[in-house]
Structure formats: structure tokens, C-alpha cells
Amino acid sequence: MTAVPAQRRRRPELAAFLRGRRARMTPEDVGMPPGLRRRTPGLRREEVARLSGVGVTWYTWLEQGRPINASAQVLDAVARTLRLDRPEREHLYRLAEVPYAPEPSASDLPEVGRELQGILDALEPHPAVLYNARYDVLATNGVYERLFFRDGQELDTGPFGVRNALWALCSAPEAVCPVVDRRRELSLMVARLRGAYGRHVNERAWEEFIRGLVETSPDFARLWRGADVVPPGARVKVFRHARVGEVRMTSVSLSVNGMPECRIVVHTPDDEESRLRVASLCGATTETTNPAPLKGTGSGDCGAKEN
Template sequence: MRTTQRRRPELAAFLRSRRARVTPADVGMPPGLRRRTPGLRREEVAQISGVGVTWYTWLEQGRPINASAQVLDAVARTLRLDPPEREHLYRLAEVPFEPDPGSLTQTVAPEIQDVIDALDPLPAVVYNSRYDVLATNPAYRDLFLVPETVRIGVPNVLWTLFTVSEEACPVVHRERELPVMVATLRSSYGRHVGEPAWELFIRRLSAASPHFAEVWASGEVIPPGPRIKTFRHAAVGELRMTSQSLSIDGMPECRIVVYTPESEEARSRLELLRKTRQRLWPPSDEGVAEIIRQWQTENPAP
């Protein structure tokens, strides 16, 4: 209750400040005469947004009224709020915020690539919430881009792990680890139910892997979080690693995942893998990037 009491005045001040910066010309209205304040009037915001004048007045006064996502979206469009401002409006109005379906990106800024490259010899990767691989560093490619995964040609971790042979799979204890990843995927899927890109991805992977279809049907849900996993590599054997997810400002539903050795033995093997780094099979780094671009073209961002 105390939190609500603090948010309502903030909501009122925020709406007034956003309304003041939008001119009648911005929304195709004549300027009118004798405006006492800059920007739109309350009744104009209500009219353009398709809501009642009294309701909007109460909202801007910070009164304890309920607002739906649809109404807040209409107000946000009228006030020309950008994505961060729209999210802020939702938070202040205490309405669950959902990013725009088209707001997820499948491109990574050079600065983010520099960050994960600097983490070498720790494997690091940028995933979106569908487990598409957006960027990797050399250590990640050393550990995970074994020949069979490259031949699959799909830069998506779930797709690779469910369709690669058990002998070539870099994840040890696949029967235990894959259901956890699918449960994490489902926790993100809840925000995208019905979106064509997500539904198509689930259908395609279910058709490609009956095992995925079976695990998906279980309905388990868990959020992303740190885990200890064991990986295998033909050159150095098994490596026990801790995975840690880091959010990225400006990239909704994307995260950097970094793998750190869980023991000195694993650290030594990771260092050895770096020292013996070789390009024994195609593609080159440019080839990996081309695979990612091809996948993004055929599977738009959810």
C-alpha cells in the first residue's frame, strides 16, 4: 500500500511532464487560442486516446484507479512515449509490463562483442530468450562448435542440443540438463504465446526432435539462473563449469552467459583448450557469422 501511495504522485507528475511536451501540431490538431500551459490539454489526450476525460483526469491526478494495458498503450501512443518511457508508465501504474513483440533484437553492438571477447579464455555467449545465439567469443566456439553442430547450421542452442547425436553433444547428463533449458524457454514463452515467430519455432523443433516435443509437453517452468554443468570436448575431456547470466541494457530478453571453471582441473583444461586452439574444420569466424545471418533471415526475432 505504501509503495502504491508513492507511485501515484510520481505517475501524475510523469504524465503531466509528457503531456506538456506534445504540441497540438504533433497530433494533427489546430493550435487553438489562449493555451495557459504548453502541450496538450487533458481532454485532448483523453479524446485522442479514446478514454473518458474524467478517467484520464483522475489518472493524471494520481487517484487510485485501475488501468489496463490497452488503455496505457493508447495513452503512451498519444504522448509519444519511447520504449523506456512506456515501461516506466507501466511500472508507475502498477500494470505488468510486456515489451513490444518486435522490440527484441538479433543484432549485437560492437561494444557488447568487445565485452565477451575480453572474457576469453572464459566461454561467453549472447542469447535471446529463445536461445538464439547472437554473438560468441573464441573460447565459446572452441568448446561448443564441434563439427556436427556446425553441420547442423542452426545458431540456436536448443535446436543443436536436441538434434545433435549423443556422442557429439557437448553437454554431459543431457537427460537432466535439457529439460531445465526447456523449462527456462517456457518461462519466456509465456510472454510470447501466439506470436508467429515463437509458435513456428516450437512447431519446427518439435517436428525435428520428438524428445523436445515430449519435454515441451511436460509444461515445466523455471526462470534463468546460475547452474553447474559438465561439458565434454574431444581435445581436453570433461569440464565442470558454472554458468552465470548477465542482463544487457537496451536488449530486452537478452543476456550474456559466461561459463567459469568450477575447479582448478577445469580451469587447467580450459587453458589447454585455448593454447591448442585450431581451426580444424570450417566454417571460419566469418562462416559462423553467415550461419547466424541466414538463421535470422529465416526465423525473425520473436
């Protein structure tokens, strides 16, 4: 049996979706008099076309599911006329096979409810953070804050004014970089970002984020050109802290139902020495002074250059 092309499957759905959205609108909704002799509920096709600034024939063909091309600007105009909310607008774009590119904004980030924040808090004394696929920091627990945001030092933000772990790693001066092997960690994070990017090509928020990183960090630009992709997985990282010294942590990612592409990353101490040092950040033990370096860790250099 011959497979039906995706475009031919989507066009009838697009036609039904537009007819349904048009039928729920009334002339009063768009400032028009109700008029007489309306045979069907909602707006007429020619009214939607006129209000959207497109040709009646073109809109009729679009609503009939014909194989015509639509631009983002035209779809935006139709969406405004039909008063589509964000999920409906995204659905319209997908059915018309046009990349969905909302205006980037911090308000687009998902809300973190009390239940999820409670889970992060309950994971203490393990540092835990909630990321999206772009490494925006959506929520943390207290020990994560004390490990990475010491002495009032905040993560640098990306172009949308949101704390972002990748942006911070690319832009952090050597004196405040919390990662011992910065080059290795940056390489892995960029490769994972590349894998997520495949689902967001041509989305304005993602394109601006990546363009900003390329302009900010030569290291990121070089790694991005390499186009490496790695899957998520547990791995050991070594962090430095001004008060407790170096800690070796295993990071594990946990998916979150109802929050696509978001994950909780939990850091667990990889040895007893690290456990004690992290615990001291929670006030569970006496503060460590002049801690000895962890066995088997390199000195690491946040600002190290390649040989």
C-alpha cells in the same frame, strides 16, 4: 507506522508522469492547429483523451491518480498519443500496475559493444558466451564457436530468429547434440529459466518463447510443469566434439554492468586432457585423432529416454 500500499505510492507518480508528458506535447505535434488562449503548455486533457480514443472523464481520473483500472490496449493508445519511447512506455505500465508486454522482436536484444566483445575474445582459449536470462546467444568468442558450432552446424533458433542455447538443447538431434548428459543439463537450465521467468510473467516475448518450447519439446514441457527453481552457480559439464572428443569443463557465470539479466558464461577445462583438446580447437596444439574417452565420464546419450 502503517505501510502505505504500493498502489497508493505509484498513483501520484503516475499522475505527475502523465502531466509532464502531456505538457511537452504541442498541438502541432499531433496535427492540430495551435489555437488561442492556451493557459498551460502542451495538450489539454480532453485532446489527449480524444486522440487516444478514451473518455475524457476516464483519462482525467487516470491523470489525477485515482484507483481506476487500465488495460494494456488503453495504455498503448495513450502512449502513442504522448509519443512515449520504449523506456517511458514501460515506466507508464509499471506505474499503472499493468504487465508490460512489448512485441517480441530480435531487435529488442541489447547491443554488444566492442569493449564487451573484446573481453570475450581475450578469454580465449576458454570458450565464452554472453547470454540473456532467456539463453539467447548475444555474443561469443571464436573458441566457443568452434566447440559448439562445428562443421557449419548452427544452433537452432527460437521463435524470434535468434540463436538460443536452450532451444537448441531441446530440439537438437542426437547426432549433433554437444552435451553428454543432456537430461541433467536441460533440467538445470529449465530450473534457472523458471527463476528468471518470475520477473517476466505475462510479457508477450517470454510467454511466446515458453509456449514454443512446450510445443517443441516434451522434455521441456515435463520439466516446466515441475516448477523447479535453482540459483546460478559453477558446475562441471561434459561436452562432445566430433574432432577432439569429449571435454570436461567448469562453467562460471559473470554479471555484466549495464546489461540487466545478462551474463558471461566462461567454460574452463576441468583437467589437463580437456585443456589440450580445447587448445587444439584454437590451433595451439596438434589436432587429436581418435581421442580416448575422458576418465570418469559416462557415455551419455543425447536422445536417451527416461527409464
